[in-house]
Amino acid sequence: MNPWENEGSGPEIQRVIVTVVGWDRVGIIAGVANTLSMHNVNILDIRQTILQNYFTMIMIVDISRSPVSLQELQLILRSKGEEIGVEIHAQHEDIFKYMHRI
Amino acid sequence: MPISLTPEEIMETIRMIQSENLxxxxxxxxxxxxxxxxxxxxxxxxxxxxxxxxxxxxxxxxxxxxxxxxxxxxxxxxxxxxxxxxxxxxxxxxxxxxxxxxxxxxxxxxxxxxxxxxxxxxxxxxxxxxxxxxxxxxxxxxxxxxxxxxxxxxxxxxxxxxxxxxxxxxxxxxxxxxxxxxxxxxxxxxxxxxNVPEDNPFMAGAFHGSGEPELVINVGVSGPGVVLNAVKGHPDVDFGSLATIIKQAAFKITRMGELVGREAARRLNAPFGIVDLSLAPTPAVGDSVAGILEAMGLEKVGGHGTTAALALLNDAVKKGGSMASSHVGGLSGAFIPVSEDAGMIRAVEEGSLGFDKLEAMTCVCSVGLDMVAVPGDTPAETIAAIIADEAAIGIINKKTTAVRIIPVPGKKAGDKVEFGGLLGYAPVMPVHAFDVASFIKRGGRIPAPIQALSN
Known part of the structure; x- marks a missing residue:
């Protein structure tokens, strides 16, 4: 299954888009992935690119089996971002779906 | 329906929110x-x-x-x-x-x-x-x-x-x-x-009309910055293409309103009413409706061509927005408040935008004379005449018009007034000094306009 497709995802899956933007350096992916796994957040896909000179990583994750809520996860990721010098946002997938798809 | 999002789309949404004041x-x-x-x-x-x-x-x-x-x-x-x-x-x-x-x-x-x-x-x-x-x-x-x-x-x-x-x-x-x-x-x-709408979510004109349900959630979107960047990105396209670019931006902005409105209604256990498609500027840099008109190619808002530019903008916003939402209502159009829009303030201060052009602009956009500060010694009859002019534009063109005017005691044309917060600050605009008292004091009602013979 292509994880960027919604088809086949059960109703229990809660997809959240995590975006990481900053200057490239060693350990960004490891740091973010580690934090996610510590809170039992499943990474469905990662795409990483350089957009307008910035390291940009976009992850689609499933938080349905995580003991923390989306709002708690946002705070955890924000402090991780401050620690490794990048900006991390976690947003409900619907905001992107609504804007770009009918 | 299969959903696929590209990284570019995801970053576009994030850019709109973080750097374009969506x-x-x-x-x-x-x-x-x-x-x-x-x-x-x-x-x-x-x-x-x-x-x-x-x-x-x-x-x-x-x-x-x-x-x-x-x-x-x-x-x-x-x-x-x-x-x-x-x-x-x-x-x-x-x-x-x-x-x-x-x-x-x-x-x-x-x-x-x-x-x-x-x-x-x-x-x-x-x-x-x-x-x-x-x-x-x-x-x-x-x-x-x-x-x-x-x-x-x-x-x-x-x-x-x-x-x-x-x-x-x-x-x-x-x-x-x-x-x-x-x-x-x-x-x-x-x-x-x-012609006041009964479901307008924007202040100061919001009220809950008599045809409305017990409880309702209405949403007003913003996003002049998003439209501004879209227009700036295409300095040489013709008007048909420009309108399409604005429609696309308005669609995306309005979808956010639709999502938030539906979700808020669900969580508050109230029916979802409408999304108001208005482009609502703020005093923030880059969040100006006047800025969009200038990006279209006008040297300054208020000069000749301003009304045409605003008409195109307002119509494109409505067309793009109305497809994005199941229910559209309220004021739905571009707002041109003087005090709340940095570009409008600048245009007044630099002398390109006067009261009369502002009134002409209200013929083709959402609201009317909004947040206009005038000298404190403006007589009540003159303010009434300004209201009557706006109302005449509204009844004849079958649209909402409004007047939110502030005769600031002790201030004269050219002075500044600070309201603070979202209300911003405004330069005091001169009004015509000719006497209108005998006109206003006639009283009674101006009859409803004929709906045929529409020239």
Whole structure:
């Protein structure tokens, strides 16, 4: 299954888009992935690119089996971002779906 | 339906929010107060307070939760209620200040910054409740923080109630006088309407109309910055392509309103009403409607070509937005408030935008003369004549027009007035000094316009 497709995802899956933007350096992916796994957040896909000179990583994750809520996860990721010098946002997938798809 | 998102699309959304000031301007909860009526004024005030604090208890919390989870700012959470002229009508007493204070306290208790509905619809005449409300406006706006007032004085079907127009001219002057120590800020919370919509989520003109349900969630979107960047990115395209680019941007902005409105309605257990498609500017850099018009190729807003540019913008926003939402309503168009838009302020200060061009612009956009500061010695009759002109544009063109004008005591043309916050600051604009008193004092009603022979 292509994880960027919604088809086949059960109703229990809660997809959240995590975006990481900053200057490239060693350990960004490891740091973010580690934090996610510590809170039992499943990474469905990662795409990483350089957009307008910035390291940009976009992850689609499933938080349905995580003991923390989306709002708690946002705070955890924000402090991780401050620690490794990048900006991390976690947003409900619907905001992107609504804007770009009918 | 399969959903696939590209990284570019995801980053586009994030860019719109982070660097182009895309936000949800307001989630406005409409609450019917029709069951709060009683013959005892104190009981009515108590009923109003109890009902609002009960119904809107979670409004602010829900707004903040949605904002965090979706990562989009929701700037204001607000409340619109049944026009107080209707709610207070059965009271024995005639001073509605108590009711305004009940609204103010309730709004403070639930944490909203403005509450709209200290309103009356008087386009054909006044009932006792309307009369009492109008009489209470200056004192109520002076003695409350959050209460907004609006009065509808004309409709296309009824014509213009010129007695009410003159009355509003005097009420605006009195409100300015009562709040003279705060640069007449009371007038920033008072709107005079023609063809007022009953589901407008934006202040100061929001109220909960008589055709509305018990409870409703309406949403106002913003996003001049997004449209501005889209226009700036295409300096050489022709007008057809330009309109398409604006439509696409408006579509995306409005989808955010639709999502947030539906989610807020679900969480607050209220029906979802409408998305208001208005482009609402703020004093922030890059969040200006005037900036969009200048990006289209005008040297300065207010020069020749401004009306055409605004007409294209307003129409494209409506076309793009109406496809994005299942229910569109409210004011739905581009706002051109003078004080709340950095580009408009600059245009007035630099002399490119005058009162007359501003009036012409209101023929093709959403609202009307909005947040216009004028000299403190402007007579009530002249203010009434300004209102009458706007109402005439509204009834003939079958559109909403409004006047939110601030005659600032002690200030003259060229001075500056600071209202603070979203209300911004405004240069005082000169008005024509010719006498209109004999015209305004005729009184009566201007008849409803013919709907055929439409030239």
């Amino acid at each position: 936000d949800i301007r307001t989630i406005t909860m409409g609450i019917s107060l029709r069951d709060c009526a009683h013959s005892d004024m104190k009981r009515v005030a108590g009923n109003i307070y109890d009902k609002i604090t009960r119904r809107a208890e979670k409004l602010v919390q829900v707004g903040e939760d949605i904002s965090r989870e979706y990562g989009i700012p929701i700037v204001n959470k607000r409340i619109a209620v049944t026009p107080i002229s209707l709610v207070g009508e059965s009271c024995a007493g005639g001073d509605y200040l108590q009711l305004a204070q009940a609204l103010d306290r309730a709004a403070g208790q639930v944490g909203v910054n403005f509450i709209g509905g200290f309103s009356a619809l008087v386009h054909k005449g006044l009932t006792r409740g309307d009369e009492n409300l109008l009489r209470s406006i200056p004192e109520s706006l002076a003695l409350t923080q959050r209460v907004c007032s609006s009065v509808n004085i004309a409709t296309t079907k009824a014509g213009i109630n010129m007695d009410a127009v003159y009355r509003m001219g005097r009420i605006i002057k009195e409100t300015a006088e009562r709040t003279r120590d705060r640069d007449a800020v009371g007038c920033a919370k008072l709107v005079v309407f023609c």
